[in-house]
Amino acid sequence: MDWQTWHDEYDLPDSLLARRLRVVQERIRLALDACPAGPLKLISLCSGQGRDVLDVLVDHPRRDDVRTRLVELDPRNSAIAQSAATSAGLDQVEVVTADAALTDHYRGMVPADIVLACGIFGNITEADIERTVDFCSQLCTTGATVIWTRHRAAPDRVPLICTWFEERGFDRQWLSDPEAGFGVGVHRFTGRPQSLALGERMFTFIGYDVLKDASAQA
Known part of the structure; x- marks a missing residue:
């Protein structure tokens, strides 16, 4: 999978990814609007080109309050994100390759006020999804918002992911309609943040294409 060209579908306004992106961006705006006054921290896991975060921050009233870290493995995508952040004058955005x-x-x-786990849960095993949800209590401050995505193809694991969050002190704030063709979830952390365990791997990114092939061969 070429994860740079994968982003091209975002430029097609009626594509599934473009529609999902608009929903995620709206949820980020609402999360920023709901945050208390003062400095904020936002982290994005597997952030790609950072379109969800950067397109919101560029004109949001809280843009100068938000210290942001985008973490992305593909250097081509992280370079695009860095260029966009620099062009927009978003000096508090840090892009980490x-x-x-x-x-x-x-x-x-961490603990952060907003945590994005978008484009991950469809590309890792179910065990790793649950493990990542478990780590969210180390990434989130009390009252933090987690915004996550997962496709709704069979078997639809969105309800199970909601259960895993809710078993760990996260209240469901919003969930996209099943008929949308994609899953976007928003959960609020009501527990007490745990200390970050360094040197740990939350998940192994496999890729939805590889997972689909493995499932078909099983």
Whole structure:
């Protein structure tokens, strides 16, 4: 999978990815609007080209309050994100080219007020989805918003992901309609943040194409 050209579908206004992107961006805006006054921290795991975050921050009233870290493994995508952030004058956005699954890359940025896990849960095993949800209590401050995505193809794991979050002290704030063709979830952390365990791997990014092939051969 070429993860740079994968982003091209975002430029097609009626594509599934473009429609999902608009929903995620709206949820980020609402999360920023709901945050208390003062400095904020936002982290994005597997951030790609950062379109969801950067397109919101560029004209949001809280843009100068938000310290942001985007973590993306593909250097071509992270370079595009860095260029967009620089062009928009978003000086508090840090783009890190690294494996977003490793907890070390969030040192100094957690617990965060907004955590994005978009484009991950459809590309990792179910066990790793649950493991990543478990780590969210280390990434989030009390009251933080987690925005996540997952496709709704059979077997639809969106309800199960909601259960995993809700078993760990996250209240469901919003969930996209099943008929939308994609899943976007928003959960609010009501628990007490745990200390970040350094040197840990939250998940292994496999890719939805590889997972689909493996499922078909099983």
